[in-house]
Amino acid sequence: MNGKLINGTDEAHHKFIAQPKTVSILGVAFSGGQAKGGVENGPQTLAEFGLHQQLRDLDWNVTVDARCQDLTHLQPLSDPDIGKLKKPRYVSAVCEYLANVVEEHAKRGELVLTIGGDHSLAMGTLGGTTRAHPDLCVIWVDAHADINTPLTTDSGNLHGCPLAFLLGLEGTDLPEFSWLSPCLTPDRLVYIGLRDVDQGEKRILKQLGIKAFSMTEVDRYGIGQVVEMALDHVNPNRDRPIHLSYDVDGLDPSVAPATGTPVRGGLTFREGHYICERLHETGLLCAMDVMEVNPALAHGDIHQLTQTVAVGCSLVRSALGETLL
Ligand SMILES: NC(=[NH2+])NCCC[C@H](N)C(=O)O
């Protein structure tokens, strides 16, 4: 199917990744898109668990870009709410910086792996990858739709809003976010795993005709068919680069407990990994985000912590070519 098997590594031909295949790892210690502390330590915890070496063991050339490790200097002295939005200038500044770093790596033909941090960072990752790959499509794995606009958000947390900004929806045209021009279209976005979508978000999804496979569809069709249908929708000719934005709360809390907004009834361990395995097989993956791992929310339970961190690492390995045989 995809060439020869070396040490269990399926050598897919990467269509948008230059040889030797290189992954740039950007750990972004940032929690400003939501209220719970600790999610800024996600990147370091995955690194300590051995993520970088695990990817070298899969025959990737690994570049670690430390520029986003500490972005606290970007926090403005004063950052009053804009409408309901919390920390808008800080989130914007961090994402603007991240977008430039991501763009640089993506334009070199590297697979850009961003470890969060909260999901507001997707404005930075997708802001950057879409500059390098203007026709890319997005597969968004999440319990949540993260498509609230400044007008529909209830919490005011920007990790619930990144897609509204990327799509340029009503109310996102704020001077504080002027660096981010709409770079995504509704037909190039598909969700898997949704189960906690706000009323206003449901209306947006309907209005824009955005394809979403909630847990109901995962139950009905099985994850295998869901991923094919998702690909058929956003990538019918299998010729578009794929950006996988993975919120670990897409997984069931029994699989990934250490996260800020867990919702029961999520993807199983295998369903979660299957998505990554299948996307690797396409040879089209050009970027991946692993977001919302919050070590502090393991509440000192070492099992909950290692479980969540280990699953974050194994999702990446699956997306980068680890196979079971
Ligand atoms: N990336 C996340 N975990 N997002 C959760 C968002 C929850 C809720 N919809 C909100 O807008 O606040």
Ligand SMILES: [Mn+2]
């Ligand atoms: Mn979520």
Ligand SMILES: [Mn+2]
């Ligand atoms: Mn999310």
